[in-house]
Amino acid sequence: MPFVNVKTSVKVEDAKKDVLETKITKAITTLPGKSESHLMCAVEDNVSMMFHCDKAPTAFVEVKIFGKSTRAAYEALTEKLCDILDEEIGVSPEYCYVKFEEIENWGFNRFLF
Numbered sequence: 001m002p003f004v005n006v007k008t009s010v011k012v013e014d015a016k017k018d019v020l021e022t023k024i025t026k027a028i029t030t031l032p033g034k035s036e037s038h039l040m041c042a043v044e045d046n047v048s049m050m051f052h053c054d055k056a057p058t059a060f061v062e063v064k065i066f067g068k069s070t071r072a073a074y075e076a077l078t079e080k081l082c083d084i085l086d087e088e089i090g091v092s093p094e095y096c097y098v099k100f101e102e103i104e105n106w107g108f109n110r111f112l113f
Contacts, residue, residue, distance in 0.1 A: 024081065028077070081098055
């Protein structure tokens with residue numbers, strides 16, 4: 001039940017959003033026990049953002065998962081997410097933050113896991 005939300009200062013065309021979402025969906029399998037089949041992903045583009053006191057292409061990625069994972073898995077996913085954003089929309093890894101949040105209670109389809 002992961003949710004990945006990408007906020008970026010870059011204007012992203014719909015076709016490129018599809019590419020980002022597809023690559024992020026595949027990358028989530030870096031976390032043990034997480035699959036593409038239950039990932040929800042959003043890309044919010046053209047967000048007014050500043051980092052390092054300049055307006056270079058910037059991104060903030062939130063990864064929320066049900067349960068827990070390991071530091072090594074989070075590091076591997078951070079690398080993949082930064083690479084995807086660099087390759088696809090030109091956000092340098094030094095202008096990208098990735099936040100992980102482990103969720104204990106997660107509801108879906110009228111029930112709680």
